[in-house]
Amino acid sequence: MTSPTLLHLDASARRRSFSRELGDAVAGAWRTAHPGATYLHRDLALTPVPQITEAWTELCDHVLEHGITDPARYREAVRTPEQAAAWAVVEPLLAELVAADVVLIATPMYNFSVPASLKAWIDQVTFPKMSLAGRRFVVAYARGGAYGPGTPRHPYDHQERYLRDFFAGHFAIPEEAMDFLGTELVNARVDPALAARRTAHDASREAALAAARKAGGAW
Ligand SMILES: Cc1cc2nc3c(=O)[nH]c(=O)nc-3n(C[C@H](O)[C@H](O)[C@H](O)COP(=O)(O)O)c2cc1C
Numbered sequence: 001m002t003s004p005t006l007l008h009l010d011a012s013a014r015r016r017s018f019s020r021e022l023g024d025a026v027a028g029a030w031r032t033a034h035p036g037a038t039y040l041h042r043d044l045a046l047t048p049v050p051q052i053t054e055a056w057t058e059l060c061d062h063v064l065e066h067g068i069t070d071p072a073r074y075r076e077a078v079r080t081p082e083q084a085a086a087w088a089v090v091e092p093l094l095a096e097l098v099a100a101d102v103v104l105i106a107t108p109m110y111n112f113s114v115p116a117s118l119k120a121w122i123d124q125v126t127f128p129k130m131s132l133a134g135r136r137f138v139v140a141y142a143r144g145g146a147y148g149p150g151t152p153r154h155p156y157d158h159q160e161r162y163l164r165d166f167f168a169g170h171f172a173i174p175e176e177a178m179d180f181l182g183t184e185l186v187n188a189r190v191d192p193a194l195a196a197r198r199t200a201h202d203a204s205r206e207a208a209l210a211a212a213r214k215a216g217g218a219w
Pocket of ligand 1: 013144
């Protein structure tokens, strides 16, 4: 068996970040379990991926119109200098994604969803009818409140729900090849109105870190 590859993305705007902490725990456990494996890390907050351009949409339309579904053939869509410039942004991002056996995304919840830094990456690497089946997608998330099943804010969770739907709908990843680990109630550390939830936050963080260490060594 060839040596596996982990692609680890960070998206938090801050360094002292709970999603970074959790993602690092997953990556650390994975790297310990796979000595000599390839580890790719991209910090989408520190080095942002640009927004897609009109030329990118032309590449996308060409791929759709010509039924091109193999990422190795996407470059055939390049016909103008503007499209070449758009492809120069996509190519390295896509190469990392396609090379990965495990894609680890560490992300905060921003405004009930994912940060623009992560969404910009998603927009760049996602082409019509592509399949990344066979890979595992792992999300290490943090959020200020509580959004679990049964909580009043559960319907507002467009972070986990969005990513699950996106992985399944655009990358053809089955539910069993997705893992979601999260630290909740982070705002209890700073919001006096949530002081009573600090213990629940601490428990959520400890449970998530334990799950991250265990899961990171499991695949
Ligand atoms: C711009 C912004 C928007 C946020 N929106 C939400 C939100 O809608 N719901 C929530 O529970 N927390 C929200 N938070 C709190 C963050 O999810 C929380 O601080 C989390 O820990 C951030 O992840 P990090 O620790 O990895 O930076 C927001 C924080 C920021 C900076």
